[in-house]
Amino acid sequence: MSGQSQPSRPEEPARELAREPDRAAQHAGRALPAVTEGEAGARVLTRRAPGMADVAQLAGVSHQTVSRVLNDHPNVREQTRLRVRAAMEQLGYRPNRAARALVTGRSQTVGIVAQNTALYGPTSVLTAVERVVSRAGFAVGVASVPVLDRISIADAVARLLDQHVAGIVVIAPVVSANEALDDVPDDLPMAVIDGDPGRPARLVTVDQQLGARLATRCLLAAGHETVWHVSGPPDWFDSAERVLGWRQALVDAGAEVPPVLAADWSLGAGFEAGQLLARMPEARAVFAANDHLALGIMKALRQAGLSVPEDVSVVGFDDIPEAGYVSPPLTTVRPDFEAVAEQAVRLLLAQLDDPSPGGLPRVAPIPPRLVERESVAPPGRAAPRRRTGVARRSAGR
Template identity: 50%
Template sequence: MVKQSPGDQERPPGMADVARVAGVSAQTVSRVLSGHPNVQDRTRAKVVAAVEQLGYRRNNAARMLSSGRSRTIGVVTLQTTSYSRAAVISGIENTAQAAGYAVSTATTTSLDTSAIERALARLADQGVEGVILSVPLIHSSDRIEQLTRSTPTITIDGSRTDATGVVAVDQDLAARLATRHLLDLGHETVWHVAGPARWLEAASRRDGWRTALEDAGRSVPPPLEGDWSPGSGYRAGLILGRIPDVTAVFVASDEMAFGVIRALHECGRRVPEDISVVGVDDIELAEYCTPPLTTVAQPFAHMGALAVAQLLRHIADPGAMAVPASVEPELVVRASTARCPDAAGEPGPG
């Protein structure tokens, strides 16, 4: 709350208070919160920080009555208990709220195009001003293309349509970082526990893993497929633990990697002394795994925030060309990887 003067009642912070704290004009604050494209990123960040500091909230009901706009963005997401998806949604909600927007979520239990169509249609019926499509959409449809053309839309999770902007992590690079790390430790080849084939992220990671091995002149073992769950990783780990030649495994998600490591322990294979394991995501539990998990980090909350920023610019200027935003992953080395037991002193090619 902001105090007007001694003895007065406290009042909610207003746009002028945000402007004062951010060191900008009230007009600039209004432009930022309206998603105006002609605002420098540094200025936008100062205004958002001031909004968060003061707890400023716009009166969306009054604004909707006066402007006819809903001040709401929609999100289409897959129903899941995955940490990564929850982190993306958190980034979306926090950034949207700071900009004075509400978030309406349409959850789908299926990746079928008909299910995605229904979710997009529900959001359109609610009058959302824009949509973030946060599902791994491999196949589009005429209806999806129509809906995303009529409503400003940003896609993440590797989805693509003809009319949408894209915010994406380079999943091919994530896989190559993981695979090259293991090859640099002297492992002759790297086995792979992949995600579901219908997911674009899984397909890109599988391609990056295969490319890294082929570029290094190494054999490419047959991949095992999981479903992102620790249980599917555990089942794959029971198979890998019984193959004597396995010394290194790249797992397409941290949660599956937890299952792989447990199975390897049960098979009497030590991590990393006998088998090195790398995951993807760097969820909060990764550093508390036994041993702490080497993984490729993805900035989930930042992805959500970036998607909102892109969407608000698209809403403010629908005719502008959407510029894809690519976020580079980062290898985080912990204790689940080590030199191959049979490797010489020098790192192997990678």
């Protein structure tokens, strides 16, 4: 297949895949120095990425000056700086991170520790953090753990440490994960996302309580006497906080506080909770700890012949993309994952710039907002069950 006959390169036989080998090589990021093709006989390719020495030679300075330019040291004449920059450009020079990491003991890499899960919230946060970190000019190293227990996390952190990360971002939404944080060396810059609100140092979270209060109050405002709650797993901070917020809102309104229906985050658990709820005529308003639960609940309700929001009002949490497109469109609480990621990285960068440990950096919880759609209505069990879909109605208020 590789039909072109070219000057054979001994160390690199032609590959079938390569359609236009030389162009490919040219574009490769690390340019080929001293190609000087045509010098018959002599080795045509001196394949080796250019180093500081090469740049220095071309610019007529010492390698140290090149280093200074690279690191924006002040004591370099503008003219020299330009000359070096030009030489870099010409050679397609790229600094060798490994060498730098070796000597400084720290790389321009940020490590992220996260559970490997399909859960919408954590995944959204993860990708947001990736995005923000690389936007900030850092390389991204990910260490995902199968479960968020102490040893897995310690292990992940160790792996990251091996990579000589400059700092880490840990997504630690459960208590066991948070405990593992005690084990990380305290001189390693770190930002914790979704950790224990009781330990606010270096922590960034969504204001879960506020979100839960918003959701609960929305239901109360629609005229419901009280609001039931289907919670997430008890060892999740998000879960506990949402319970707290929900209860608070109820207490504030002088409403009765029904027992919590504990579940995990899954659709299936929501479905089961929904089956329970369906048998309790007094349960007319439900705040589900996340949208998946809400969807599961709604399915169970539907199967039991109950309709949402006429018979039962439901509010979720997360605002998954599907939320506006299910039937009925789900009223829910939308956390700002992007902002969380942004704050976390900011927190980390602050520690990087200023290694002084004085004063634990803290940031305020990020307030979520309520997205009102059509899964909330005033109580009115007496009203006839309606047909599906067609009619539109705005959310109760």
